[in-house]
Amino acid sequence: MMVYRVMLVDDEEGIGKALRRLLATTPCVYHGVTYQLQVEIFTSSLKALERARHQAFELFLVDYRMPEMDGVRLLTEIKEIQPGAARMILSGYADLNALVGAINEAKIYRFLAKPWNDYELVSAIAEALAYRDLLVEGERLADEARVAKGTMSAEDGERKRLEQLEPGITQVKWGPDGSVILDDEFQLPDDYA
Amino acid sequence: MDDKPPLATNPTADTADPVKAEQRLLLALQAANQGLWDWDLQSRQGYFSPSYYAMLGYRPGDFPSDFEGWKVLVHPDDLDTLLADLEELADSGRDLFEHTFRLRHRQGGWRRIIGRGLVAGRDADGRPTRLVGISIDVTEQTLAEDALHESEARFRAIFDNIQEGILIHDIDTGAILATNQRACALFATTESKLLASSMQDLSSGEPPYSQAEAVYWMMLAAAGDPQTFEWQAKDSTGRLFWAEITMRRAVLAGQERLLAVVRDISHRKEQEAELRHNLEQQVQLNKKIEEAQNQLLQSEKMASIGQLAAGVAHELNNPIGFVHSNVNTLEHYLQDLFAIVDAAASDGEGSDATQRLDAVRRLIEEKDYAFVKTDVAELMAESKDGLERVRKIVQDLKDFSRVGDSEWQLADVHVGIDSTLNIVWNELKYKCTVNKVYGDLPKIQCLPSQLNQVFMNLLVNAGQAIKTKGEITIRTGADDESVWIEVADNGSGISKDNLKRIFDPFFTTKPVGKGTGLGLSLSFNIVHKHHGRIDVESEEGKGSTFRITLPIQPPAPALDPGATVVAE
Known part of the structure; x- marks a missing residue:
């Protein structure tokens, strides 16, 4: 049975812990399918992003207002690394800018409000995972078809599959002196002083 | 006169002697x-x-x-x-x-x-x-004699021509003995008629301007104390006019008299009435301005709170969110615990103690009792902490936005700063370090909620001046008569041109929706109302320092709620 990795990011420790309890005690079910979850909690968006560079997650649920990097920004970065993962925002308050950013840039699946309804939240997670599975399945089938039709090489198909399992594994980063950088350090954007 | 006649040695000598008699006469004439x-x-x-x-x-x-x-x-x-x-x-x-x-x-x-x-x-x-x-x-x-005549004529001319009417009364009967032309003109009558008038004829007759009061004034003046009073007088046509009367005892030609000087003050009275009217209007207007200003103050406060709403809502919804969720989890845990307890307590047929114990142990295992036990303690602690935070935020909001709390009172400025800081904290905490360097402050006579508004404006401004990461330092101190509060940031600073205008109403450099442009203007007014002052130092790129100085005990007029404040 597949275990779904879920990353929770909220600078408020109590939120992460409550969500962990919730997800541990409440079955995550959608259309009769129960999703087994493995939850990781981060209170720092930078550490969360760093983790996302090395570990694939099926779903990211992040707060909007956070000190180092807000939720929209974090999810936008994550989308680059793990485009196939489902993205959701859980926020206590958001103005129009936040919503526009969340939809247009981070392309989130759901925007959930704090305080949340436990049932709705768990359902939303299940739904998002089902939707994500559907997309991944569709993509996989399309790639198979492409390989079968010869429009995609078997290598490319395999690369894509590996990339989904282990983000960045198929790419080599070269240093300025021609060396291979194995463990790239996360670089903050310039305007994050 | 070299040839003076010889002096008589005996003037009483024989008067019948004609020579002596003539000599005497001539001497007398010469003398x-x-x-x-x-x-x-x-x-x-x-x-x-x-x-x-x-x-x-x-x-x-x-x-x-x-x-x-x-x-x-x-x-x-x-x-x-x-x-x-x-x-x-x-x-x-x-x-x-x-x-x-x-x-x-x-x-x-x-x-x-x-x-x-x-x-x-x-x-x-x-x-x-x-x-x-x-x-x-x-x-x-x-x-x-000529000089006397001339002087008399001159005095008569002055007497008749001065702007004041003069009545000379008999000190005992009050009858008018003499008067000048001006008095006749004032009472629109002739001298003879005026001399025949009683005080009744010359007064409006409406108390306190009737015969009885006139007699009273005359008695006081007759007793030797000069009296000056306003009188509603009446002329011969019945027209009423206002006069100021100065009445004093005087000795004229050896006789005790009462000298009354009558000055027409109708014009002055009109002016006074007009002045009073204007003053009333002014007071009304001031009251309206005051009301408008209070409304503005309240609106600005609400607008500021509105801007802080994002932070406050976030801050409230976080604890509410996890406490709410935790309570659901707790319910879940309780069901598990009840199941275990029920199993232990059940006396189902065909089951002996060993079987029951096994069932209970199985349940304990299944429900992960060990985990639940530790987690419940954590859950409760976190939830209590969350609820306490909610309570505190709500209390801070209440403290901050007290409507209609316009009472002057002795208050601790530090308490105000801290409760305001709690509200604003949600805006600041993501990018600022706040240093508090508090001195020893006495309580000061102030309007605490209004001062909080000033602190909020300064703190929000300081926070907004800091783009990504910075420091805000709050310093306080006191001397014998006043306390000072300094809010310093190391943010963007204010340009020289803008510095001149920061206290102007509606002046803002903030994007739409981030500021009303009234914050500093109203802060200025509030501080002014406290008889204090705001000083600003700012350098572009280095940051700004706002310093408020407030008297510990403002002068009494500041305690008058009707006092108006006008921005300079």
């Missing part, structure tokens, strides 16, 4: 500076005594004693009337003659002379033939 004369009106020859000559500065015989010789000494302007007078004497048959005229003195100048004579002989027709008399030099007396 009185009077001249004796004797005219024969028919021959126009006369006799002048030595004292007559002396009176005019001559020695006896210096001028001829005939009429023609004497006439040249008479002032040309007086000669005709003198002659006419003599003629009239001849016609009237009177015996006594008196005429005043001028005679030339030997040293020049004119002496005023009164000549008094008696007809001493008449002809058959009864016409006077001899006139005997004396002449008296009255020049000095006349001069004094």
Whole structure:
């Protein structure tokens, strides 16, 4: 049975812990399918992003207002690394800018409000995972078809599959002196002083 | 007068002696500076005594004693009337003659002379033939009299022409004894009618301007204390007018009198009324401004809170969110625990103690009791912490936004800063470090909720001046009379041009929706209302420091809730 990795990011420790309890005690079910979850909690968006560079997650649920990097920004970065993962925002308050950013840039699946309804939240997670599975399945089938039709090489198909399992594994980063950088350090954007 | 007659050694000696008698007379005349004369009106020859000559500065015989010789000494302007007078004497048959005229003195100048004579002989027709008399030099007396007349005329003119009406009352009866023309004009009447008027006639008659009060004032003045009072007077046409009356006791010509000076102050009264009216309007207007200002203050406060709503809502919804979720989890845990307890307590048939114990152990295992046990403790601790935070935020909000709390009171400025900081904290915490360098502050007399608004504006501004990462330092201190609060940031600073305008209403450099442009303007007003001051230092790129100085005990007018504040 597949275990779904879920990353929770909220600078408020109590939120992460409550969500962990919730997800541990409440079955995550959608259309009769129960999703087994493995939850990781981060209170720092930078550490969360760093983790996302090395570990694939099926779903990211992040707060909007956070000190180092807000939720929209974090999810936008994550989308680059793990485009196939489902993205959701859980926020206590958001103005129009936040919503526009969340939809247009981070392309989130759901925007959930704090305080949340436990049932709705768990359902939303299940739904998002089902939707994500559907997309991944569709993509996989399309790639198979492409390989079968010869429009995609078997290598490319395999690369894509590996990339989904282990983000960045198929790419080599070269240093300025021609060396291979194995463990790239996360670089903050310039305007994050 | 070299040839003075010898002084009589015994003036009371034989009065029957004609020589002695004449000598005595001449001496007396000389002493009185009077001249004796004797005219024969028919021959126009006369006799002048030595004292007559002396009176005019001559020695006896210096001028001829005939009429023609004497006439040249008479002032040309007086000669005709003198002659006419003599003629009239001849016609009237009177015996006594008196005429005043001028005679030339030997040293020049004119002496005023009164000549008094008696007809001493008449002809058959009864016409006077001899006139005997004396002449008296009255020049000095006349001069004094003229001066007196002139002075009297001058005083009369002043008396009649001054702007004040004057009434001189009898001190006992109050009757008007004398008055001036101005008084007549004031009361639109003639002097005789005014003298016949009573105070009743001259007053409006409406208490406190009736006869009784007039008598009262007169009594006070008569007792020796000068009185000045306003009076509603009435003129002869019945028109009422306002007068200011000064009444004092005075001695006039040796008589105790009451002197009343009446000044028409209708114009002044009108002006006063107008002034009062204007003042009333001003007060009304000020009240309206005050109301508007309070409304503005409240609106600005609400707008500021609105801007902080994102932070506050976030801050509230976080704990509410996890506490709410935790309670659901707790319910879940409790169901598990109840299941275990129920299993332990059940007395189902066919099951013995060992089987029950096994079932319970199985359940404990299944429900992960060990985990639940530790997690419940954590869950409760976190939830309590969350609820406490909610309570605190709500309390801070309440403290901060108290509506209608406009009472001056002794308050601790630090408490205000801290509760305000809690509200604003959600805005600041993502990018600022806040340093508090508090000194020892006494409690100050202030409007705490309004001061909080000032602190909030300064803190929000400081936070907004910091783009990504910075420091805000709050310093406080006090001296004997005042306390000061400093909010310093190391943010973007204010340009010189903008610095001049930061206290202007509606001036803002913030994007739409981030500021009303009223924050500092109202802060300025609030501080002004506290009789304090705001000072700003700012350098572009380095940051800004706002310093508020507040008196510990503002001067009394500041305690007047009606006091208005105008931005300078």
